[in-house]
Amino acid sequence: MKRARRLRLRLAALTAFATLALGLTTGPPAAADPAGTGWTLAFADEFDAPAVDTSAWTFRTDVKANSAQRPQNVTQSGGLLSINLKKEAYGGKEFTGGGVISKKKLRYGYYETRAKINDGAGWHSSFWLMAGDGSTTFPEDRRTEVDGFETDSVNPTRTMHNVHAWKGPTGDGALHYGSGLYDTGLDLRQWHTYGFDWTETGVTFFIDGVQRYSTSYSPRQGTHDYTSIWLTSIAYGAAPDVSKLPSAVQFDYVRYWQRDYYVDNDGPAAYGFSTAGTWSPSALTGWTAGSPVAYACTAGAKATWRPNIRAAGTYEAYIWKTASSTNGDPAAKATLDNGGTPVTRTLDERSGTSGWVSLGTQTYAAGTGASVSLTASGTSCAHADAVKFVRR
Structure with a gap:
């Protein structure tokens, strides 16, 4: 059902372009898949x-600001998730909102949803x-936060995008980057596509495919x-307009694409790590x-x-070198x-600085056939942390 509806959306986008040229009302924008090659859809819910x-x-169930959040407030019908x-x-509280939180843990890649407030x-x-x-919203493991959009319904043309690195559940952030609240020039009460590309070096945010x-x-x-x-909505800030309730914020889908592959020695990225x-x-x-x-x-x-590469292609492989002038292994072997x-x-860990070391660019098949290993020489101590395979 969603495939057919998506084709209709793309047709609607072409129609919208034509009607815009004629000065008529535009229809909903089409989904804006990530630009470039090598992307693989790794998580999605079409809400069908x-x-x-x-x-x-899971459901958002906290009590915050002007509302309590309830699972009963999240429903699906007609291919849409409604809060x-x-x-x-x-x-x-006098008002209730809600939301959903994915059980799957994700990191770098392109995230996208289509929503209307x-x-x-x-x-x-x-x-x-x-x-x-x-x-x-203050869990013990609260550290990284990336905000694809944050919109207050009192200002239905304005939104903001943020990156925060928090110091635990109650501390301030180590850093805060944000667009600030800005006027998009769009009516966000209509359907729009929101995406962001999170990489190791930064985050780029899009609305309807435009950066x-x-x-x-x-x-x-x-x-x-x-x-x-x-995907959430709570009562916050300005007093809710009771005359407009009940109402709903809706999401058409959520999707996550992956292009690069990281394997760490801890956490969710340790899926392919062994010693x-x-x-x-x-x-x-x-x-x-x-x-x-x-260390060993x-x-x-x-x-x-050993990464689980989802799509065959050309990748550059790297290993993280942990430099230590006191006990780094000067003759560790990276394979x-x-x-x-x-x-x-x-891999000389005794000299230089810590950082990614390239092991070369090759063509890789999909699956788990590729690996990087680090072997201690016994001269001193080898240090194992992470590897990455970056699509080229």
Whole structure:
């Protein structure tokens, strides 16, 4: 059903262009898939089912600002997810909102949704990334936050895009980058497509495929955690316009595309990490703030990272070098094995600075046939953290 509807949307976009030229009212914009090649759809919900897929989503249930959030307020019908907004006494508040949070944890890639906000003041709606299960917006693992859009319904043409690196549940952020509240020139009560491309070096935000804001954001500045997708709306700021209730904020779909592949030694990205020999936690910092490093001092101890590449193509492989002038291994061996074709080089951790070291560019098949390994020489201690395969 959604495929057919998407074709209708694309036809509608062409019709909209024609009617715009004639000075008529435009229709809804088509979905704006990520530009460039090498993208693979890795997570999506078209909201075609008759109810929320609770194997993929949890519900927002906190009490915050002017509303309590209830699972009962999130419904699906006609291929749309609706967050219903109500004048309803619950949880000590006079209004109720809601939202969904993905159970799947995601990081770099292109995120997109198609949404329209409600009519009537008093509601804050957003499409964003952060850790958590929806019971609070101050979870213990709150660190990385990326806001695809944040819109207050009192200003239905204005929105903002943000990147935050928080210091835990109650502390301030290590950094805050944002577009500031700006006028989009669009009526956000109508359907619009919102996307953002999060990479290791920054985040770029789009509305209807047009870039609206971009900011640098490197791992050395702040944490780059795996996060959940949040689609939410709460009563916030201006008093809700009761005359417009009940109402709803709606989402047509949410999609996530992946192009680069990271394998770490901890967290969700450790899916392809394994060791042989004795490895212990190190006090040294890895490639992103707060990322732990493992070390081994016995000759032959080996760490291996094996990515699950979704799409065949040309990738440049890198290993993170953790430099230590006191106990780094000056003769560690880094091996890139592309399906049985190994290439080995010496990785000198005793000199230089920490950073990504390229192991070369090759063509890779989809799947888990490629790997990077690090073998300790026994001269000192080798340090294992992360590898990445970057699409070229």
